[in-house]
Amino acid sequence: MKPKDYRTELEPVWCARCGDFGVLKGLTQALSDLEVPPEKLGVISGIGCSSRLPGYLRAYSFNSIHGRALPIASGLKLSRPELTVVVVGGDGDGFSIGLGHIPHAIRRNVDLTYLVLDNGIYGLTKGQASPTTSVELKQSLGLAGGEERPLNPVFLVLSSGCGFVARAHAGNLPQLREVVREAIRYPGFAFVQILAACATYQPQTYADDLYGRCDPLPAEHDPTDFARACELAVADRFPLGVIYRRPPDQAPAMAGALRWGEAGIWPAPGAGDTTVQPQD
Amino acid sequence: MEIRTETHGAKQGTPAPTPATDSIVLTLVGSGGDGVALLGDLLLRMAAKQGLYGMMVQSYGPQIRGGESAAIVRLAREEIQYEGDATDLLLCFRLSDLARFRGAVRLHDRALTVLESADSGDLPDWLGSSEREPFRFPFAAFENGQEVPGEPKNMLALGLLCRALGWSRDLAAEGLEQRFGNRPALLAKDLAAFYRGYATEGMPALPPLGGHGRPLLVESGNEAVARGAIDAGIRFFAGYPITPSSEIMETLIEELPPRGGRVVQAEDEIASLGMVVGASFGGVPAMTATSGPGLSLMTEMMGLSSMAEIPSVIVDCQRAGPATGMPSRTEQSDLFHAIYGGHGDFPRVVLGVFDVVHARDLMHRAVHVAEAFQLPVLVLSDAYIAQRRQIRDQLTPQEQAPKRRTWTEMDGPARFSLTAHHGVSPFRVPGTPGGTYLAAGIEHTQDGNPSADGTVHQDMNEKRFRKLAAIAVETRQWFRTLGREDAPRGLIAWGSQFGILREWVRLHPEYRVFLPEVLHPFPVAALEAWRRGLEWTAVVELSFQGQLRRLLAGLTDMSQVRGAARSGGLPMSLHELAHLLEEAKA
Structure with missing residues (x-):
């Protein structure tokens, strides 16, 4: 299937020049590269601008409630291990209201791919500070929490024991495509911070400034080196690429235990129409 | 489950009403480590083995481990869901442990008490009085006036109680072997204590209560x-x-x-x-x-x-x-x-x-x-x-495949089809080719696309609530009634009140009871039919606000219906219910 075949007819509600367009494109490219059949694909999101993304994908998609995409995706993957499950959300959805679920999804090592489209602002509610908004921006715009330091998502997930940690930029499609592809292929919980511009609530210069801080990881980077990954996570510059990749055999992903269809409890998909009509 | 540790309204020390069914209530009180919960559990299992019914509730002190502990075991010839008002036998390893269960334990006038020989104190007044002298037994071992570890008290007590109940030695021995067979040293110690308890002369007998012989669960x-x-x-x-x-x-x-x-x-x-x-x-x-x-x-x-x-x-x-x-x-x-x-x-x-x-x-x-x-x-x-x-009773597990209406055709109806029968539109299970769709907490069209259109919201609400209307039809018989159909007084209750009310209507045939199994959508038509001809009605519930009564006020005429409600904490007892209903009448 071509990348565009993964798109539904729905037109995105995003603003012009929103970074989320790039992520949608890069994700469909990665899915096409991996030849994931749409019926075997689950895409789960919470609430926010970027959480609208599942509606634009041909998949068993779920635009759920704010901050709860990870538990819902975990339930889906653990009960239907044969599906490819991708979680999409923003920095507010993931790092504020939903933060409590991240270390536990990592601890369980459910085989999910978690893409956080981090634009450092609340877009859908029109411009409030998120946990990754810089102190300078908050103070210059008079946003709440001007004294609160932003959190470091990459360092956070590394310290929680995440087996696959990567960073991409929505404006660098080839690199985004590759990183997302690797994340989906990783057998375990995979986290990708995708730096994305907000065209409306971040300053005009934000996208360029952000991109200016990004460097591709050097070719000699060893992604199994945890200590080096932690150093890179706390550096001023933003390295793009797979920052850390634990060999999967060191911590196997939580396997599905369900004997789908075998117990005769529930028919496998396509096994026949189980219709039940309420009694009159 | 907690047992009652206080009474509401009823005078303490007054004799309790006669049990509604042939039964024996055993109350076992000790400190953590005495093993009263295990003792109660063993008695319950032995009863089940010989075809007796019964139940056990437990109470502990606030400590995670240790502290006072009590178990009430009631055994009966038929199924029961209530542990009874007054005890036939109180076994207490330490009189000082009894204080926490003030009001929870009440003796009737022929009740037996089994106490530690070394405990010379009197039974507290609130317990009620029995005309029978306590039976004293040296459960504890002492050295220089200090209690030291000795024989397992609960096993000594098990022997005494099995004898009092007229149960065979072998029944208990089998039960202990099943439980502790993998720990031979412990089993030997327990069996020795059990046999010594069983062989004790002078332990009074309890009224005989025989089971039907077929093992129960x-x-x-x-x-x-x-x-x-x-x-x-x-x-x-x-x-x-x-x-x-x-x-x-x-x-x-x-x-x-x-x-x-x-x-x-x-x-x-x-x-x-x-x-x-x-x-x-x-x-x-x-x-x-x-x-x-x-x-x-x-x-x-x-x-x-x-x-x-x-x-x-x-x-x-x-x-x-x-x-x-x-x-x-x-x-x-x-x-x-x-x-x-x-x-x-x-x-x-x-x-x-x-x-x-x-x-x-x-x-x-x-x-x-x-x-x-x-x-x-x-x-x-x-x-x-x-x-x-x-x-x-024993059961044969009835394994069922739940029936979800699923979509299997390439061109089936929309996932949230507005015209679906009873509002139930076919579900699409991931993995089904061609069935991809967007599930959403955001309001959506019948195809699953997000929508902020008020008309769509109205239509979808109608669709979703059509399911509730169909459920109300399907569940209209999901209730149970107790007592005579022509009884003049009515009680409406739900949930665990079932157990006590089953016994209440036997003691008080002037009452009938309505218990919904489905609380929402409430089987209102059934309630209306049941309440015809009632002279007096009350709602019995463990809720300070009287939530069931208030719920019903929105569904039917409750102007003449009284409330017999109080906060939870402890379940109601029969004597307390009598008191609450008297208050409701006043």
């Missing part, structure tokens, strides 16, 4: 919920530990994986129901279990389950009070939350459990309704049912 309310859910086809469970529901998860951890299912301990109750919704979105019947505080956290997700039309089953073992309240105590005060909790209009179904036996049956119905109608179903149990152990 011992099960707790939480075990029954778990096993009923498995039989009904639940194959995914996610939960978070909370008193008094944790044994549901513990039972499922043991028993669900061998049946092809999976259990996850989630990080909180939001995640619990989230995982359930995710598994169910995947087509796998799923449930969670919690108590009031957990239900509060699940409330937003419950709305999602209804809005996105994804089946879920939520068991709430109610405990007393808001916030932390009294976690180990029972109450019936989550009714409003279960029926009304959550923002926006959304359909959900609420069922109420009567007892351990009913729990299994109700889980089948809960799973059926959730799966057939694609919405959340709440099952309300409570601490009194959840943690009691009850003897019941």
Whole structure:
């Protein structure tokens, strides 16, 4: 299937020049590269601008409630291990209201791919500070929490024991495509911070400034080196690429235990129409 | 389950009414380490083995370990759901431990007491008086006036009690061998103490109470919920530990994986129901279990389950009070939350459990309704049912495949088709080619596309609530009545009040009782039919606000109906109910 075949007819509600367009494109490219059949694909999101993304994908998609995409995706993957499950959300959805679920999804090592489209602002509610908004921006715009330091998502997930940690930029499609592809292929919980511009609530210069801080990881980077990954996570510059990749055999992903269809409890998909009509 | 440790209104020390059925009530009191819970459990299992019915409730002090502990075991020739008002036998290893159970234990005038020989004190006045002299036995060993570890007191007591009950030595020996066969040294010590207790001369006999000889089953309310859910086809469970529901998860951890299912301990109750919704979105019947505080956290997700039309089953073992309240105590005060909790209009179904036996049956119905109608179903149990152990008839597990209406054709109707029969539009299970769609908590068109159109919202609400109307038709007979049809006085109650009211109507034939199994949508027509000709009616419930009575006021004329309600904490006793009804009449 071509990348565009993964798109539904729905037109995105995003603003012009929103970074989320790039992520949608890069994700469909990665899915096409991996030849994931749409019926075997689950895409789960919470609430926010970027959480609208599942509606634009041909998949068993779920635009759920704010901050709860990870538990819902975990339930889906653990009960239907044969599906490819991708979680999409923003920095507010993931790092504020939903933060409590991240270390536990990592601890369980459910085989999910978690893409956080981090634009450092609340877009859908029109411009409030998120946990990754810089102190300078908050103070210059008079946003709440001007004294609160932003959190470091990459360092956070590394310290929680995440087996696959990567960073991409929505404006660098080839690199985004590759990183997302690797994340989906990783057998375990995979986290990708995708730096994305907000065209409306971040300053005009934000996208360029952000991109200016990004460097591709050097070719000699060893992604199994945890200590080096932690150093890179706390550096001023933003390295793009797979920052850390634990060999999967060191911590196997939580396997599905369900004997789908075998117990005769529930028919496998396509096994026949189980219709039940309420009694009159 | 907690036993009563105080009385409400009734005078203390007054003789209790005669039990409504042939039964024996044994009250066992000790300190942590005395093993009264094990003693009660062994007695209950031995009773079940010889075809006697019964139940056991327990109480502990506030300590995690140690402290005072009591078990009440009531044995009977027929099924019971109430541990009785007055005790036939009180066994107490230490008189000072009795104080915490003031009001919980009452002697009738022929009751036996078995006390520690070294305890020279008198029985407290509040206990009521028996005309029989206490039987004293040296359970404890002493050196220089200090108690030292000796023979296991509970095994000495087991011997005494088996003898008093007229049970054979072999029955108890078999029970102990089953329990401790893998620990020979312990077994030998226990058996020796048991035999010494059994051989004691002078232990008075209890009235004979014979079982029918066929072995019966011992099960707790939480075990029954778990096993009923498995039989009904639940194959995914996610939960978070909370008193008094944790044994549901513990039972499922043991028993669900061998049946092809999976259990996850989630990080909180939001995640619990989230995982359930995710598994169910995947087509796998799923449930969670919690108590009031957990239900509060699940409330937003419950709305999602209804809005996105994804089946879920939520068991709430109610405990007393808001916030932390009294976690180990029972109450019936989550009714409003279960029926009304959550923002926006959304359909959900609420069922109420009567007892351990009913729990299994109700889980089948809960799973059926959730799966057939694609919405959340709440099952309300409570601490009194959840943690009691009850003897019941043997059963043959009825394994059922839940029936979810699923979509299998390439050109089938829209996922949320507005014209679907009874509002139930075919579900699309991930993996089905051509069936991809967007499930959403955001309002959506029948194709699943997000919409902020008021007309779409109105149409979708009508579609979703058509399911509730169809459920009301299907569940219109989901209630139980007790007593004579022409009895002039009526009591309306729900849940665990079933046990005491069964005995109440036998003692008071002028009463009839209506107990709904489905609380929402309430079987109003059945209630109306049942209440015809009543001279006087009251609602009996463990809720300070009288939540059932208030609920009914919105559904039918309740102007002449009295409330016999109080806060939870402890279940009602028969003598207390008499008092509450007298007050309601005044």
